[in-house]
Amino acid sequence: MEVRFLQFGLGLLLLLAARHAPVTAVRSPQCQSQCGGVDIPYPFGIGDNCSLSSGFNVSCKVQGRTSKPFIGKAELLNISLISATVRVLLPIATHCYNTSSGRMDFSGKWVNASNATYRFSDVYNKFTVIGCNTLAYISDMNGTSYQSGCVSTCSNLSYVTNGSCSGIGCCQTEIPKGMDYYRVGFDRGFNTSKIWTFNRCSYAALMEAAAFNFSTAYISTTKFNDTRNGMAPSVLDWAIRNGSMSxxxxxxxxxxxxxxxxxxxxxxxxxxxxxxxxxxxxxxxxxxxxxxxxxxVNECNNSPCPSGGVCTNTVGHYQCSCRAGRKLSKLKNACDPDTGLIIGVTIGFFVLMVFCFSGYMILQKRKLTKVKKEHFRQHGGMILFERMKLEKGLAFKVFTEAELIHATNNYDNSTIIGKGGHGMVYKGIVKDNVPVAIKRCVMIDERQKKEFGQEMLILSQVNHKNIVKLVGCCLEVEIPMLVYEFISNGTLFELIHGKNKALQISFNTLLRIVHEAAEGLSFLHSYASPPIIHGDVKTANILLDGNYAAKVSDFGASVLAPSDEDQYVTMVQGTCGYLDPEYMQTCQLTDKSDVYSFGVIVLEVLTGQVPLKLDGPETQKSLSSSFLVAMKENNLDAVLPSHLKGQESAELIRGLAELAKQCLDMCGTNRPSMKEVADELGRLRKLSLHPWAQLEAERESSQSLLGGTPPANFETIEDYTSGYPTQEGEILPMNPGSQYYAR
Structure with missing residues (x-):
């Protein structure tokens, strides 16, 4: 693979201005003040003794028949004294498929302005990435103080929209203050070798955000790179930097x-x-x-004085005066008539304003009430009320917006307990001092708006001990809010990797938690009507109650399985490291997408590693990829932690590894169902708890991943569904979210 990594220096090579020369008090009249139509104001200058210091030197170079100004090797577009900025052209990094060699050609970039006059503007610039299968990074010199990036995907051009840079074909991210050096690179795991017919090249550049307007032509052609010959406009902040002088x-x-x-x-x-x-x-x-x-400045050219007033310019300021018979009111900036008229007009105006304001508030209140009723109707609130009347004792509540505002202290930041791509989660205290988790969704499609009430009825009647309960919802807002039970003991992710990692939790306990989570997902897939696809299965969405029992969460109101098999998800959802590769290619969410993600969870428990590492060798960034390579090479020990090898039976470890391998099959149809996964985990748990029961475990294995009856500890559907005591006629709801709803 051809690799080109170019330095575009503004500092060490071009602007050797670590210390400024003494100030030039007056610029010589012979100094050139323009180049190529660009004004070059002091402290910048062209030629010797024409600038404040060497850090402000500008060169005027003749290219063809025209002249262009340059700061070092960067072409200068313009200079602003007011905002202390310059606009220059900086290079674009490329990652292109070479149809001749069949490889990816990579041209990375770094730009160096260290120890110089300039810093890359964090206000005007954004790191911009363009492509249909690319992950690009921007970092400081060593990648230790700052490293960021974004991923841009699209399976075909029909998903790409002009002017939209939200992750489909284009993405952007901000940079921190104080950057005087950056380097750009691409993740080699993302390339255009399979989509080169409509997207051969990916691009990345630190560029001026206001000057960029995404075009679909940037995906299918090389127009973005060709427009300025591989350059993009960028903004640099400049200052007098004699050391750290203030x-x-x-x-x-x-x-x-x-x-x-x-x-x-x-x-x-x-x-x-x-x-x-x-x-x-x-x-x-x-x-x-x-x-x-x-x-x-002659302010009177655009007179700030009131109508009928006279403006007189003064040095550094202006004065307003009024004609005879009137006097200037500085408080109101008006030429007022006599006092009696002023009082009458003021009282009349005040009365009119009070009347208008009162009428406006009444109209707004009526309008708000009407809007709330319309939202309630659109979201199926009438359906819910009718059903609740028919089924007395339905354990589901329709909250008002005022109740949830009171429960969260008007959504105070201190009550935030979770953030994610689907919305924000708050902890609230509702009636009878019951703690709940309240989720404010950020988006919901039109289909769900029409069917929301019916879907809430379905979700409220789902009852399983390993699924978080749905307590209620609020329908009188534009986007419905969901209210869940509050789970207090963190997540499986924190138990394995995070703040709860230090707890002495046995491997058998972890295996039990994973088994319980599988039972919950199996119920959603196999016994809910209609079936529910989670769509974002990960350890951060497996909550733990006070007894460390698993509670599956975060499957929202948008997870009912599509009735039409050809229905596609228009925006990729989920979490990197857990995403089903088949879903990334087809944008079609199935129950086997959940199975793939669950396979990654099994790997986390088995290896104690996170699913995705941004640092380290390229081959070790993806846990699933490293695991599959180890399995292929019959070298499972390479990914297992040392303490696990000696403490757990080889049959148990091999069984879990084989289960994970089948879940991670690239073809969804080859993966087991969640029910089969749960059965196999139940068998492996028996093997772990009673290793002398090997023959019985082998007999049951034929009914696990290859199909068969439910495991022995679940004899009926009721055994799968509940763990909560119910009264006659009471239906306990399921809740997709809680304290750690979205990560």
């Missing part, structure tokens, strides 16, 4: 290096790194870096 230090400097030379100028601290810049004082405009650079 305004106060610069003003006290007695060597004459203070750069704000104009009498009518002010020093402004740099907002991006150490140093300062200069601006003309209020009422003045011009160049604050020249002795007489700031001159008075």
């Amino acid at each position: 305004c106060e230090m610069a003003k006290q400097n007695k060597t004459g290096t203070y750069a704000c030379l104009s009498r009518n100028s002010a020093c402004v601290e740099s907002t991006n790194g150490p140093g300062y810049a200069c601006n003309c004082s209020q009422g003045y405009e011009g160049n604050p870096y020249l002795a007489d650079g700031c001159h008075d």
Whole structure:
């Protein structure tokens, strides 16, 4: 594979300005002030003794029949003294499929402005990535202080939209302050070798956000890279950076290096790194870096005085006066008539405003009530009420918006207990001091708006001991809110990797938790009517109650299995490391997508490793990939932790590994069902708890992953569904979310 990693230096090679030379008090009249139609104001300059220091040098180069200004090797587009910025062209990194060699050609970039006048603007720039199967990174010199990136995917051009850069064909991320060096690279696991017919190249660049408008042509052609010959506009913040000098230090400097030379100028601290810049004082405009650079602004050209007033310009300010018979009211900025008229007009105006405001508030209240009723109707609230009347004792409550606002102290930030792509989760206290988790969804499609009430009825009647209960919902808002039971003991992810990792939890306990989670998912797939597909199975969505019993959560109102097999998900959902590769290609969510994700969970328990590592060798970033390679090479020990090898039976470890391998099959039809997975885990648990029962376990294995009857400890459907005591006629609901709803 051809690799090109180019340095585009603005600092060490081009702007050797770690320490500035003494200030040039007056620029020579012979200094060139323009190049290629671009103004070059002081402190910048072209030629010797024409700039404040070497860090502000600009070169004017002739290219063909035209001249262009450059800062080092970066073409200069324009300079702003007011905002202390320059716009330059910086290189675009590319990752292209070579049809001749059949390989990916990579051209990475780094740009260096360290120890110089400039910093990459965190306000005006964004790291932008373009492509249909690409993951690009941006980092500092060593990748230790800062590293970020984003992934951009699309299975075909029909999903790509002009002007949209939200992760489908294009994505963007912000950068921190103080960056004077960056490097760009691509994840080699993402490439265009299979989609080169409509997307041969991927691109990444740190560029000015306002100058970028995504076009679908950037995917199917090389237009993005060709428009400016492999360059993109970027904004650099500049400042006077004599070491870490501030305004106060610069003003006290007695060597004459203070750069704000104009009498009518002010020093402004740099907002991006150490140093300062200069601006003309209020009422003045011009160049604050020249002795007489700031001159008075004639505010009367755009008169700020009231209608009927007379504006008189003064140095640095202006004055307003009124004609005879009127006087200027500075408070209201108006030329008022006599006092009696003022009082009458004021009282009348006040009465009118009170009347209008009262009428407006009444109309707004009526409008709000009407909107709430319409939302309630759209979301199926009438269906819910009718059903609740017919089925008295239905353990489900329709909350008002006011109740949930009170329960969360108006959604105070201190009550936030979870964030994710589906919404925000708050802890609230409802009637009778019952703690609940309240989820405010961020989006819901039109189909779900129409069927929300019916879906809530379905979810409220699902009852399983390993599924979080749905307590109720709120329908009088634009996007319905869900209310769940509160689960207090964290997640399986935290138990394996996070803050609860230090707890002495046996492997048998972890195996029990995974088995219980499988039972919950099996119920959703096999016994719920209609079946429910989770869509985001991961250890962070397996909650643990006070007894460390598993509770599957985070499957929301948008998880009912599509009735039409051709129905596609228009936006990829889920979590990197757990996503089904087949789903990524087809955008068709099935129950086997949940099986794949559950296979990753089995690997986490088995290896104690996270599913995805952004650092480390390329071959070890994906846990599932590393595991499948180890299984193929018959080298399972390579991925197992040392303590597990000696403490657990080889049959148990091999059984779990084989189960994970079948779940991670690239073809969904070859994967077992969740019911088969749960049966196999039950068999393996028996093997773990009673190793002397090997013959019995082998007999039951023929009924596990290959199909058969439910495991011995579940004889009826009722054994799968409940663990909560119920009264006659009471239906306990299931809840897709809680304290750790989205991670």
